[in-house]
Amino acid sequence: MEIKEISVCGEEEKIRLDLFLCKYFPDKSRNYIQNLIEDELVKVNGKVKKSNYKVRNKDNIIMTFSEPVHMNIKAEDIPIDVLYEDKDLIVVNKPQGMIVHPAAGVYTGTLVNALLNHCSDLSGINGVMRPGIVHRIDKDTSGILVVAKNDNSHNKLAMQLKDHSMTREYVALVEEVIKEEKGTVDRPIARHPKDKIKMAVVHDGKRAITHYEVLERFKNNTLIKCVLETGRTHQIRVHMSYIGHPLVGDPVYGYKKQRFNLNGQLLHAKKLGFIHPSTGKYMEFETEVPDYFKRIIKVLRKR
Numbered sequence: 001m002e003i004k005e006i007s008v009c010g011e012e013e014k015i016r017l018d019l020f021l022c023k024y025f026p027d028k029s030r031n032y033i034q035n036l037i038e039d040e041l042v043k044v045n046g047k048v049k050k051s052n053y054k055v056r057n058k059d060n061i062i063m064t065f066s067e068p069v070h071m072n073i074k075a076e077d078i079p080i081d082v083l084y085e086d087k088d089l090i091v092v093n094k095p096q097g098m099i100v101h102p103a104a105g106v107y108t109g110t111l112v113n114a115l116l117n118h119c120s121d122l123s124g125i126n127g128v129m130r131p132g133i134v135h136r137i138d139k140d141t142s143g144i145l146v147v148a149k150n151d152n153s154h155n156k157l158a159m160q161l162k163d164h165s166m167t168r169e170y171v172a173l174v175e176e177v178i179k180e181e182k183g184t185v186d187r188p189i190a191r192h193p194k195d196k197i198k199m200a201v202v203h204d205g206k207r208a209i210t211h212y213e214v215l216e217r218f219k220n221n222t223l224i225k226c227v228l229e230t231g232r233t234h235q236i237r238v239h240m241s242y243i244g245h246p247l248v249g250d251p252v253y254g255y256k257k258q259r260f261n262l263n264g265q266l267l268h269a270k271k272l273g274f275i276h277p278s279t280g281k282y283m284e285f286e287t288e289v290p291d292y293f294k295r296i297i298k299v300l301r302k303r
Helices: 017-024 030-038 111-118 151-162 235-242 291-302
Strands: 002-007 042-044 060-065 081-085 089-094 142-148 167-175 182-186 189-191 199-201 209-217 221-228 267-275 282-286
Touching (some): 017 030, 017 042, 030 060, 081 282, 167 235, 167 291, 182 235, 199 235, 209 235, 221 235
Parallel strands (some): 142 267
Antiparallel strands (some): 002 060, 042 060, 081 089, 167 221, 167 267, 189 199, 267 282
8 A cells, every 4th residue: 555645835726636636646547546536545634525626725635545455456267248349348248246346355256357357458547456447337236338448448438428428228126106207316416424335415416317217117116217417326226215216125225124035226237328439330239137137027017
């Protein structure tokens, strides 16, 4: 573990925290710096700040790098469902229960470990812990992810995420019956003020927009389609819980008493579309919900 301490000078005031740190660490990408900030490995005057925080004169910034631990990430012979692959990217269908990339305390069994075994040419923009990872889905969420094989592809795909031009469609089963046919939740999301493990709707959080549409109604549940306009951590789970329709099986934001024996929320990243970084052509991929998801739907239909 390496710790760096920086003091802000007067002429450097009012610069965004992430941009300020990029200036001091030119060998680190902005995405890498933002990930450190998001992981609370950057503190300003002893407090966690967001990437858009404007630094002030005499601010004391402490950054924690854990590169030596990152180097322990190894390739593992773990089967992965590859939907498409070329020299620039890989599209995979991640199963429920698989973590996307290593993090503190979890260094094996992730999608990254599997990808390192599958191919050696992954982009390095997000560092050794997250090679090729352009976007993430939760451990217990299944579905489609695109992984970049080089930095050029990574940057172009990340830009599509940033400008909301990437198509991301999910299918979810929620508690209770949603009366309206469709709706939009536009509420900011940030770390829960009292429970750091959870996210929550917080007035000064990052803007988050989720569009939802009813696909099928059951006695006590609703099957919905969700389209993400933004991509905050746990966004669909937080937003649906906020409007009174938490995801079935969600151990964090869902009902304490669950009716089904599930290993996590019924949420599937069904469709992903983007402009290919080299060809400039639009590509779209779609997968069916997993068998355990189908079984619950079948049970609800019988009831």
